[in-house]
Amino acid sequence: MREREDQLASMQDADPGLAVLPPLDxxxxxxxxxxxxxxxxxxxxxxITCIGVFQAYYSTHQLQDYSASAVGWIPSAETFLLFLGVPLFGGLFDRLGPTWLLAIGTALHVGGLLGAANATTYAQLFATQSVVSAMGTGAIFVAGTTAVGTWFRARRGLALGLVSAGSAIGAVLGTALIPVLFDSIGFPWTMRAVALTYFVLMVVALATTSRRPQPSASTPPPFRLSSLLPASLLRSRPVLVLAVACFFYFLGVFIPYNYLVVEALDGGDGDQSANNLLVILSATSTVGRIVPGVLGDRYGRFNTTIGFTLFSVVLVLCIWIAAPWRAGRIVFAALYGFGSGTFVSMVPTLVAQVCPDMGQLGLYLGAVYLVIAPSVLIAQPVGGALASAGQNQARDSYVWLKVFCAVSMALGVIGFVAARAAYQGNPGKLWWGGKV
Structure with missing residues (x-):
């Protein structure tokens, strides 16, 4: 499997008719x-990374009469539908390219946010934010990451790291400014201001995003409805093991993004102090999404992913669980943002590495995210139930939530090790395997 991409990349040299293709990297x-x-x-x-802000805001405003688990379904379903949109839109990307997906995504995402601005009930907020807007983010995510993946090979980690830094900066600005706007101009106008900002950015994306032309041999087969759920690609062992690893890792990785602010508020921190934790986490995540890409190009993308994901597990165990007070939360937020940033930048990079044909990258990305999607759907409601179950713990009422986070991510790390071995063609060789 690992040699197929090298063979496809050499086709341009072997066939003079392909020399007109734009260069890679x-x-x-x-x-x-x-x-x-x-x-x-x-x-x-x-x-999506700003969902912790809304988890806290809804719990004290529009949805204050609902349980933490019930409120958790809004950000959980929102993240789930973003991920479910990847298999739905991945096959369409291979056939249509990024422009149509960006147009569809912009209409859904911006329209959903404008609808949420006028929402007052649980059902209205769920429909506009967790369904309409979320499906739009799925189309936009697929178009942005997959298009870039087709243009790069040796520097793919760096390129996708720079792309994923956009999510971190978006989260920094969102988590810092949205609560301030809530207080100054109110919820409805805050949502409208966000929608307008996103519309302008999507105009930029439509003007600059393109897919690299592929050799004729890479032309995807005729589109079928089965392409919307490309489960057949999971028959490939590297793809299946990678998808399962991502499932377990994503089952835990979002929990601190959602519950760190809520924990701080329950611990007596003020609104601003608690929200600053999410700002810190998002800010350090900017570096954590670029650095793994650079290191991945140099030392191997599987190796880098394993190292950073393992680091994140250690942080949960040794800081978030061991130091459940204000100073511990600040240190954890700063380091966890750096360590966990790899989950955005490296997963598309790994999918591209196990994909034998860039003309079908959208389908392969969709197959992996088809497995990931259920994990983010159940993670936050389960987290809310575990948070409630720990209320009798005098030292840390969120301890069971944190243990669940650590165990889930640790299973993901083991899965990444197994995926590396499967990609090398030797599933039994779990130890160091060179630059992979």
Whole structure:
């Protein structure tokens, strides 16, 4: 499997008819696509990463009469539908390219946010934010990341790291400004201001995002409805093991993003102090989404992913659980943002590595995210139930939530080790395997 991409990359040299294709890694159009991808991640994953702000706000305003688990379904379903949108839109990307997906995603995402601005009930908020807007973010995420992946090979980790930094910066600005806007102009106008900002960024993305033309041999087969749920690609062992690893890792990785602010408020921190934790986490995540890409290009993308994900597990065990007080939360937020940032930048990079044909990258990305999607759907409601179950714990009422986070992510790390071995063609060889 690992040699197929090298063989496809050499086709341009072997066939003079392919010499007109734009170069990999150095094309100006490719770097323009990085700009567009940055904007796409700013408005998609950057928005999703702000869900902790809404978890806390809804719990004390519109949905204060609902349980933490019930409120948790709104951000959980929102993240789930972003991920479910990847298999739904991945096959469409292979057939249509990014422009149509960006147009559809912009209409859904911006329209959903404008609808949420006028929402007052649980059902209205769920429909506009967790369904309509979320499906739009899925289309935007697929278009931005997949288009960039087609333009790069040796520097793919760096390129996708820069793209994913857009989500971190979007999260920093969102978590810092949205609570301030809630207090100054109110919830409805805050949502309208966000929608307008995202619309402008999507105009930039539409103008700059393109897909690299593929050799005729890479032309995807005729589109079928089965392409919307490309489960057949999971028959490939590397793809299946990678997808399962991502399922367990994503089962835990979002929990601190959602519950760190809520925990701080329950611990006596003020609104501003508690929200600053999410700002810190998002700010350090900017570095944590670029650095793994650079290191992955140099030392191996599987190796880098394993190292950073293991680091995140250690942080949960040794700081978030061991030091459940204000100073511990600040240190944890700063380090966890850096360590967990790899979950945005490296997963598309790993999918591209196990994909034998860039003309079907959208389908392969969709197959992996088809498995990931259920994990983010159940993670936050389960987290809410565990948070409630720990109320009798005098030292830390969130301890069972944190243990669940650590165990889930640890299973993901083991899965990444197994995926590396499967990609090398030796599932039994779990130890160090060189630059992989």
């Amino acid at each position: 150095t094309s100006p159009r490719g770097w323009l696509a990085v700009v567009g991808g940055f904007a796409c991640l700013f408005v998609s994953f950057g928005w």
